[in-house]
Amino acid sequence: MAHHLRQGDIFAVGAQRLQMTESIELTIQSLQAYGPTHEHWGIAWSGGKDSSATLTLLMYLLDSGKIQRPKSLTVFYADTRQELPPLAIAARQIMDELEERGVHVEVVTAPLDKRFMVYILGRGVPPPNNNTLRWCTRQIKIDPMQHALEQRLAELDGNVLMITGVRQGESAIRDKRIEMSCGKDGAECGQGWYQKVLPEAKGLHGRLATLAPLLHWRVCHVWEWLKHWAPEAEFGDWSTATIADAYGGDEAEEINARTGCIGCPLASEEKALETVLQNPAWAYLTPLRGIKAIWRELREPQHRLRKAGIERLKDGSIAANPQRMGPILLESRLMALERVLAIQAECNVAAERLGRPRIDLIAADEEGRIRELIAVGTWPDGWDGDEPVATTPLDKVFADGAVQPLLFA
Ligand code: SF4
Numbered sequence: 001m002a003h004h005l006r007q008g009d010i011f012a013v014g015a016q017r018l019q020m021t022e023s024i025e026l027t028i029q030s031l032q033a034y035g036p037t038h039e040h041w042g043i044a045w046s047g048g049k050d051s052s053a054t055l056t057l058l059m060y061l062l063d064s065g066k067i068q069r070p071k072s073l074t075v076f077y078a079d080t081r082q083e084l085p086p087l088a089i090a091a092r093q094i095m096d097e098l099e100e101r102g103v104h105v106e107v108v109t110a111p112l113d114k115r116f117m118v119y120i121l122g123r124g125v126p127p128p129n130n131n132t133l134r135w136c137t138r139q140i141k142i143d144p145m146q147h148a149l150e151q152r153l154a155e156l157d158g159n160v161l162m163i164t165g166v167r168q169g170e171s172a173i174r175d176k177r178i179e180m181s182c183g184k185d186g187a188e189c190g191q192g193w194y195q196k197v198l199p200e201a202k203g204l205h206g207r208l209a210t211l212a213p214l215l216h217w218r219v220c221h222v223w224e225w226l227k228h229w230a231p232e233a234e235f236g237d238w239s240t241a242t243i244a245d246a247y248g249g250d251e252a253e254e255i256n257a258r259t260g261c262i263g264c265p266l267a268s269e270e271k272a273l274e275t276v277l278q279n280p281a282w283a284y285l286t287p288l289r290g291i292k293a294i295w296r297e298l299r300e301p302q303h304r305l306r307k308a309g310i311e312r313l314k315d316g317s318i319a320a321n322p323q324r325m326g327p328i329l330l331e332s333r334l335m336a337l338e339r340v341l342a343i344q345a346e347c348n349v350a351a352e353r354l355g356r357p358r359i360d361l362i363a364a365d366e367e368g369r370i371r372e373l374i375a376v377g378t379w380p381d382g383w384d385g386d387e388p389v390a391t392t393p394l395d396k397v398f399a400d401g402a403v404q405p406l407l408f409a
Contacts, residue, residue, distance in 0.1 A: 016220075016224065019218075019221065020221055020224055020225070020229070023214075023216065023217050023218075023221050024057065026216055027057065027061075027213045027214060027217075028061060028066055028067060030211065030213045030215075031058075031061065031067045031211070031213050032067060032068075034161060034209065034211050035067060035068065035070065035161065035211075036068060037159065038070065038158070038159040038160060038161035038209065039070060039071040039072070039156075039157075039158035039159060039160075040070055040071055040072045040073075040074070040156050040158060040159070040160045040161070041070040041072070041073045041074070041160070041161045041162075041163060042073070042074045042075075042076055042149065042152065042160060042161070042162045042163065043055055043058065043073070043074075043075050043076065043162070043163040043164075044076050044078065044145055044162060044163070044164050044165070044191070044194045044198075045075055045076065045077050045078065045091075045165070046077075046078045046080075046083075046141070046165070046188060046190065046191070047077065047078075047079075047083055047087045047088065047090065047091035047094075047243070048087065048165070048188045048191075048243075048260075049188065049222050049223075049226060049243055049244070049247060050165035050166070050167045050188045050191060050214060050222060051164065051165030051188060051191065052090075052091075052094065052165075052226065052240055052243050053165065053214060053217070053222045053225045053226055053230075053240075054163060054164070054165040054213065054214050055075065055094070055165075056094070056225070056226075056230045056235075056236060056238045056240055057213075057214070057225060057230070058163065058213070059098070059101070059103070059236055059238075060230070060235045060236045063101075063236060070161070071158070072104075072156065073103060073104070074104050074105075074106060074152055075098060075103055075104065075105045075106065076106050076108050076145060076148055076149070076152075077091060077095065077105055077106065077107050077108060078108050078141055078144070078145055078190070079091075079107050079108065079109045080109075080110075080116065080140040080141060080261060081109060081110075081115055081116065081117070081140070081363075081366075082116050082140065082261030082262055082263075082264075083261070083262070084246060084262055084272055084273060084276060085262075085276075085282075085285060085357065085359045086242055086243075086245070086246045086276055086282060087242075087243060087246055087272075089242070089357055090239055090240070090242040090243050090246075093239035093242075094238060094239055094240070095107075097236075097237075097238060097239065106148055106152070108144045108145055108147075108148045109144060110139060110140045110143065110144045111144075112365065112366065112369050113369065113373075114139050114140070114143070114144075115140060115366060116136055116139075116140050116261065117340070117361070117362050117366055117370065118366055118369055118370055118373070119135075119139065120295075120298070120328070120333075120336075121328075121333045121336055121337045121340075121370045121374075122333070122369055122370040122372075122373030122374060122378060123327075123373060123378050123379075123380055124327035124328040124329075124330070124333055124378065124379055124380060124383075125327060125328075125380050126298060126299050126304065126325075126326075126327065126328060127265045127295035127296075127298055127299060128265055128266060129265055129266070129299060130266075134266070136261075137189060137190050137193060138193075140261075141189070141190035141193070141194075142190060142193050142194065142197050142198075145194060145198065146197070146198060149162065149198065149208070153207060153208070158207075159207055159208070159209070160207055160208050160209075161208075161209055161210075161211055162194070162198055162199075162208055162209070162210045162211070163210075163211050163212075163213060164191050164194045164195050164210055164211070164212050165188055165191050165212070165214060166188075166191045166192055166194075166195050166212035166214075166215060167188075167191075167212070167214045167215060167216075167217050167219075167222070168215055168216075188260075189260040189261070189264070191212075194210065195210050195212060198210055223244050223247075225240075226240040226241065226243050226244040227240070227241050227244035227245075245275075245279065246272055246275065246276050247271070247272055247275055248271075248275040262288055262291055262361070263288070263291030263292040263294075263295060264292075265292065265295040265296065265299075270289070270292060273285075273288060273289065277289075281356070282356075284347060284350035284351060284354055284356055285347050285359070287343045287346040287347050288343060288347065290339070290343050291340065291343060291361075294336050294339050294340065297336075298328050298332060298336055301325060301389075301390035301391045302332075302389070302390070302391050303328050303329055303332035304325045304326060304327060304328055304329065304332075304389070304390045305325070305326045305327055305329065305383060305385070305387040305388065305389060305390060306323055306324065306325050306326060306387060306388055306389070306390035306392070306394070307323050307324055307326065307387060308323070308387060308388055308394060309323070309394075309395070309397050309403070318400075323394060323396075323397055325390045326380070326382075326383050326387065326390075327379055327380050327383050329389065330374050330377065330385075333370075333374055334374060337362075337367070337370055337371075337374075340361055340362055341361075341362060341367070343361065344359060344360070344361045344362060347359050
């Protein structure tokens, strides 16, 4: 029995290697088909599993001469400031490894006022809660990437190929359609949108194409590459094992983990965070569990304003959604700020005690800006701050403008 099992294991490992080799072969073919017609390549890298696998595999293929080098290669690291700490730390290491090879890494971050924490806590915009292209994905991922690319393109002549980590498994090859929803399990938030939105950017039109060379990869191949292949000297000695571990390593093979921000209000469960916390070395980050609850709470009516009646838009028409709930109250923003800072402090006290890495959920300049925006009473466009709190009983207003007064005022 034991003998059969061993034989079975060897067979499974062999089959896995064969599938990996086939997947990599297809990746090489796609890069050979589209690469040579573009003089410059960029890669949109978030530090998540799919784009990290794409990046390190690409480097291996270039270094081993399996694909031809472009004239220039720029790695664009999308630093949302919302990354899970072990992923942010792994990204730092990989950046060092890239710099050692002479690869140019550009760190792409949204301007201070547009960052997730500052936009919510400073400006008062509620945390995102739907599945369309939501403000956070656009604002902390897509827009900064577009901007960085526009700047880079201005310095370059010729065509640019932007490589993304979009991955959809085998079905993608069949239906040739890229899934845009980043709320989907297994998807890396933003990657699908990079694929769609980047080529449409101003000034990029016609000069920029996107390619997803891992489109056909299955998630088990991503883990296999990050955990067992990329760390080998033969494939480049990359610090990618931590990334796989953050999602559960070998055991994650069956967990189709979604990649995104800490406390992403759109993820039903924080699988990646929970997996990280099971590792004793990261258990000191347990207070991070509290972040998601803060975002959920801030969406509740007692923390928000509401339009009292019929809202006239700039063109005089009636807003489609009368009495809609709006921004977060100033005092609620302060309350949430203190709570996030307390979570950060709790993690960092433990970090100091244990000699582990500190985290910065809200950096000093971000905190300063949030306090400043609250102090001067900043409200999102279309709101003055004198609207009623959303829990105030109001006459009912219908979409056509008809009013039904409160029955029990
Ligand atoms: S992971 Fe969540 S919070 Fe982060 S950009 Fe995507 S949707 Fe927004």
